[in-house]
Amino acid sequence: MARDPGRVLIFDTTLRDGEQSPGASLNLEEKLAIAQQLARLGVDIIEAGFPFASPGDFNAVQRIAETVGTADGPVICGLARAAAGDIKACADAVAPAANRRIHTFIATSDIHLEHKLRKSRAEVLAITAEMVAYARSLVDDVEFSCEDAGRSDPAFMYQVIEAAIKAGATTVNIPDTVGYATPAEFGELIAGINAHVPNIDQAVISVHGHNDLGLAVANFLEAVKNGARQLECTINGIGERAGNASLEELVMALHVRRSYYNPFLGRPVDSSEPLTGVRTEEITKTSRLVSNLTGMAVQPNKAIVGANAFAHESGIHQDGVLKNRLTYEIIDARTVGLADNRISLGKLSGRSAFRARLEELGYQLEREDLDDAFARFKELADRKREISDRDLEAIVSEQVQQADEARFSLKSVQVSCGTGLQPTATITLTTADGAELTEAAIGTGPVDAVCQALNRLAQVPNELVEFSVKSVTEGIDAMGEVTIRLRADGVLYSGHAADTDIVVAAAQAFVNALNRLIAGGRSQPLHPQKGPLPVVGDLPLAGRPRV
Numbered sequence: 207m208a209r210d211p212g213r214v215l216i217f218d219t220t221l222r223d224g225e226q227s228p229g230a231s232l233n234l235e236e237k238l239a240i241a242q243q244l245a246r247l248g249v250d251i252i253e254a255g256f257p258f259a260s261p262g263d264f265n266a267v268q269r270i271a272e273t274v275g276t277a278d279g280p281v282i283c284g285l286a287r288a289a290a291g292d293i294k295a296c297a298d299a300v301a302p303a304a305n306r307r308i309h310t311f312i313a314t315s316d317i318h319l320e321h322k323l324r325k326s327r328a329e330v331l332a333i334t335a336e337m338v339a340y341a342r343s344l345v346d347d348v349e350f351s352c353e354d355a356g357r358s359d360p361a362f363m364y365q366v367i368e369a370a371i372k373a374g375a376t377t378v379n380i381p382d383t384v385g386y387a388t389p390a391e392f393g394e395l396i397a398g399i400n401a402h403v404p405n406i407d408q409a410v411i412s413v414h415g416h417n418d419l420g421l422a423v424a425n426f427l428e429a430v431k432n433g434a435r436q437l438e439c440t441i442n443g444i445g446e447r448a449g450n451a452s453l454e455e456l457v458m459a460l461h462v463r464r465s466y467y468n469p470f471l472g473r474p475v476d477s478s479e480p481l482t483g484v485r486t487e488e489i490t491k492t493s494r495l496v497s498n499l500t501g502m503a504v505q506p507n508k509a510i511v512g513a514n515a516f517a518h519e520s521g522i523h524q525d526g527v528l529k530n531r532l533t534y535e536i537i538d539a540r541t542v543g544l545a546d547n548r549i550s551l552g553k554l555s556g557r558s559a560f561r562a563r564l565e566e567l568g569y570q571l572e573r574e575d576l577d578d579a580f581a582r583f584k585e586l587a588d589r590k591r592e593i594s595d596r597d598l599e600a601i602v603s604e605q606v607q608q609a610d611e612a613r614f615s616l617k618s619v620q621v622s623c624g625t626g627l628q629p630t631a632t633i634t635l636t637t638a639d640g641a642e643l644t645e646a647a648i649g650t651g652p653v654d655a656v657c658q659a660l661n662r663l664a665q666v667p668n669e670l671v672e673f674s675v676k677s678v679t680e681g682i683d684a685m686g687e688v689t690i691r692l693r694a695d696g697v698l699y700s701g702h703a704a705d706t707d708i709v710v711a712a713a714q715a716f717v718n719a720l721n722r723l724i725a726g727g728r729s730q731p732l733h734p735q736k737g738p739l740p741v742v743g744d745l746p747l748a749g750r751p752r753v
């Protein structure tokens with residue numbers, strides 16, 4: 207392939223497809239923190255969002271393009287349906303990035319053509335050529351996706367891909383949108399494209415896939431063997447329904463099994479050159495950040511980033527690992543940055559040491575947020591002797607979560623509970639205009655009482671669908687992290703908080719979720735993949751190219 211980049215490009219879509227996970231919506235500060243960490247992780251391309259969805263989404267993509275899209279940084283990409291308004295908004299949003307990309311897509315399966323787009327194959331072919339050419343008139347780097355490629359007629363798809371490349375697409379993406387393919391089939395699909403699309407040597411082949419059958423990573427690895435050189439994936443595998451192919455699993459499979467994959471990239475078996483540009487030591491930190499900010503917990507047995515992925519419970523395994531870790535371990539925990547949980551600060555540490563360590567961990571807080579986070583750190587240091595990086599991350603991710611959307615802030619929470627007592631909570635909230643509101647409620651337990659009191663104060667109907675607590679670090683003085691998910695009008699909203707007192711953490715997490723619900727209820731962004739395309743002819747510019 208003339209456009210073979212010589213290694214596998216990692217295209218991260220945590221901020222676009224990942225954010226489409228129910229309840230995972232992120233505010234601007236959170237998106238910026240994740241984008242900055244993705245740049246440190248070394249991904250090649252960040253899909254920062256769907257700019258046409260709402261002014262907030264546009265602004266987030268633009269800010270990421272400004273701050274993370276430096277000349278030596280990743281390509282900043284935005285998603286656009288194959289419609290002129292989407293493409294123009296996308297071009298404007300990614301414009302500040304030194305390296306920018308428009309990713310436009312249209313479905314190619316008959317089932318989508320008939321029931322979603324209500325368009326003929328000829329119409330889809332014409333729209334593809336026209337919209338890719340339009341995108342290419344705005345940026346040099348254009349990616350085109352055949353949505354639902356996994357269920358499309360290959361012969362028709364070859365024609366669409368050929369037209370997209372002819373119109374200027376530099377990457378062609380093959381999504382298994384519904385997670386239906388098996389590895390052998392997906393590999394054949396990529397081989398077929400390589401064999402039957404005459405101009406395929408002018409574009410990078412990319413893959414995108416959902417995990418409905420748990421096969422996304424396996425499908426991608428088969429695609430690499432057949433010529434795919436860009437993998438679209440998310441941190442912790444989050445995304446629509448069962449999620450996307452997980453970045454950490456793909457990167458570590460290509461790292462650990464390098465000698466198996468080397469020949470498929472034309473390298474000697476024993477070449478030690480990395481197959482991706484990812485800095486694997488940043489994986490654990492990135493996983494924790496995404497989990498904290500999206501409120502999507504990582505299952506303990508999840509490969510690479512699950513709490514048990516490097517834990518050796520059974521005596522036989524522990525004994526073997528102590529004698530020689532190769533007996534039961536294929537990855538050294540340090541390779542993914544797991545052992546790197548420094549005891550960094552203590553009671554006497556000052557503000558500048560605190561800020562410096564946060565910066566090393568990848569958090570850059572504005573002055574006011576830094577003051578609040580430092581106050582929380584001091585409070586914690588009074589209760590906990592040693593403050594580790596994990597504790598700092600818990601404090602700061604909460605700070606980032608509260609930024610710019612706090613309608614209510616938690617002023618105080620008091621509970622009384624125990625044997626023979628009716629659990630009672632008294633809560634005081636401060637509103638955005640400074641008023642203080644207090645309510646008390648009884649519940650089946652202290653957390654239930656807290657939630658009841660908060661609901662009386664906020665007066666926004668919701669249903670609590672998830673409440674989970676886990677400890678940030680080991681030890682009796684560890685902080686507890688609480689994640690709460692609320693449902694309102696069928697939409698999920700999550701809240702996350704950490705404190706050494708789990709009732710306080712629960713109250714704060716509930717307030718964070720309520721604030722998101724109130725902000726989200728005001729405007730639901732447009733979903734890129736649901737519904738027909740906007741009417742053709744919506745292009746706001748005169749003189750658009752016709753092909």
Ligand code: KIV
Pocket residue numbers: 223311351353354381382383384414416735
């Ligand atoms: O799953 C999918 O098909 C997508 C496309 C928009 C690439 O997310």
Ligand code: ZN
Pocket residue numbers: 223381383414415416446
């Ligand atoms: Zn997708």
